[in-house]
Amino acid sequence: MILTQEALKLPQINYVALSPMLILFGAATVGVLVEAFAGRGRRYPVQLGLSLVSLVAALVMVVRVAHTRELTAGGAVAVDGPALFLEGTLAVLGIVALLLVAERSLEPGGPFVAVAAVTAGTEADRVQAQRRDAGTEVYPLLLFALGGMMLFVSANDLLTMFVALEVFSLPLYLMCGLARRRRLLSQEAALKYFLLGAFASAFFLFGIAMIYGYAGQINFAAIHEAIQSSTNDRILLYLGLALLAIGLLFKAAAVPFHVWTPDVYQGAPTPVTAFMAACTKVAAFGALLRVIYVAFERTAWDLRLVIGGIAVLTMVVGSVLAVTQTDIKRLLAYSSIANAGYLLVGVLAVGGNGNHDGLASSMFYLVAYGFSVVAAFGVVTLVRDADGEATHLSRWAGLGRRSPLYAGLFTFLLLAFAGIPLTSGFTSKFAVFGAALASGQAWLVVLGAITSVILAFPYLRVVVLVWLSEPGENTPTVSIPGALTSAALAIGALATLLLGIAPQPLLDLSSRAAEFVR
């Protein structure tokens, strides 16, 4: 029985519409070959150039296919408004994060270890700590992660989504363990993230099996149909949805699936933390929005209470624990958890009857938060002493006297996180809460406002510490950033300011893009 060409109808693949992620995967593969064949000294410029060019090319292709609305590759990938909007977001935030990753002027060799396989703390490790070069494997890994994220936000069936989840998670686990300083902490973070991430993936996969048991299909449109027409036990549906949500909310760092976040954010090299805080959030929420809007819209009523409860928990736990932190990276990690809560409020504004304000505002929030958080972690990389970054809050006292420019920049970013008007934090929170109010989720908005006030406290504490204390003996210096970090900081801060003053163009763009194809 040989299948003939007629019997097997091969799917049409719209390569142009898929080109953003294909470019990234291709460039990443070339990057791996560069690792194998280019001389050690030549790898850094080649890898950096390759990554930048491919990300810009991906962004250009996203813009060129911006009006595509179709399912391609046999219905496995949806190229629609939200997918393209988030792919563009990922490309831009990826470029900004790449600038931080590639910075080498702050310390010799940059933030990444030269040979990660050398056991930490041994004689060989002390020798390699003196080396002025660094491993460049992080560039192809970054591209693989971004390509996987792009597929993750545009996957149209659960299996493709799962493969994409693994494709972007694996490079992230690896990148977390590549810090040049405090290597044991970094490796511990990588292992923690890997183990917990593997658990979350298993939950996700188990959820897929349950959904398949209920709907007999894993395609989103088919699940959408099955929820109305299937006569199977709905327990399977709810069980599957819950397990699926665990997998997605883990990546989004929502309480109670957040425990990895502070440890991993603290242990990972700071540029990688910035990348995770910005891009992983975009990917996780993009996928969550797609799953809820496209496949499970008809169970939105059942979902509301559960996801609403998680949103409340996330906002409250994130903001309350942020108050108690003494490490700037952990503080930003808890702040990112609380922001996941605000994003969930936007996700919950799923209206059903054509009201896609929730979707548009969530996408706007992802862009605004991404720029601010990359810039904030960029400032964290600048505050250093002889042992590398000085992240303990007590060390930041009086930093405003030492370097008014960067202290001012950081203050501005913290005010944006706190949601002060004229920053992107205000407009994005306003948009999300507005959408939630319009769909009748007033209780969430009230809780969101309360936790925003709680969350403002740790930010203002840092501001007070930085500006109103005298610099002491051991106040670290603020390094003069190289061109790459300067560019990243400038882009992040400008975007935060622009989206606060003139958010309308991006709001329009996101609301025009806010229509899934099914």
Add this chain to the structure above:
Amino acid sequence: MTSVAILAEAAGRVGTGEAITFWVLTPVALVGAIGMVWARNAVHSALFLVLTMLSLGVFYVLQAGPFIGMVQIIVYTGAIIMLFLFVLMLVGRDASDSLIETLRGQRTAAIVLGVGFAGLICTMLARGLTSMADKGLGAANKDGNVQGIAALLFTRYVFAFEVTSALLITAAVGAMILAHVEKRKEDKVNQPAMMRRRFAPGNYPGPKPGPGVFATSNSVATPARLPDGTPADRSISPILPVRELTAAEAAPKGTEE
């Protein structure tokens, strides 16, 4: 006749060849499984697992599942276990795991959970085999099992299938990053450098003296004696403890006349 029809007809009947193969390979598979858990050496453990996996592969083929049988052999035994062995070789295969429970009650919990899981699987299997009718199996196997899988792989899931290559590349790169230490050119010692080091001041270029074997005892842990009677440290391996002989041992043993 399609394979489905053959399967339907063969349900409940076990051929002689099938029975013989089953009874021969079952103990092998079980020995492999038990050996894998019991073996102290990680490499032996992996090899026992290969045995079990191979037997399972034969079982699948026997059950008219040629595709899954071949996948079992190629993917599990061929790729995964071999990768596992490579990793063991890279990391070093010295078994240094302690047998002390680091988490209290871990062993009990493992036994309870293991038995529970086995019970769960057995009940599920029993229910599946007795009271459940298959659903959609005929439709999925319409053009043959392998062809059905191929059709899905190359149509609906072609993109996921291709993207998996990114995953595999990442995994390979990750293994290299975490396990491979590149030797730098400066670290390599060539022959002239070695000779220079040998004849450098402070190093005795000649061969080291042998241990005191046969002089006073037949143990290599016995140091040789210098002319003044003191033990020569260079004559024994640094990892051996110096063995002090008792008077009785050191006493000359007369040969019988």
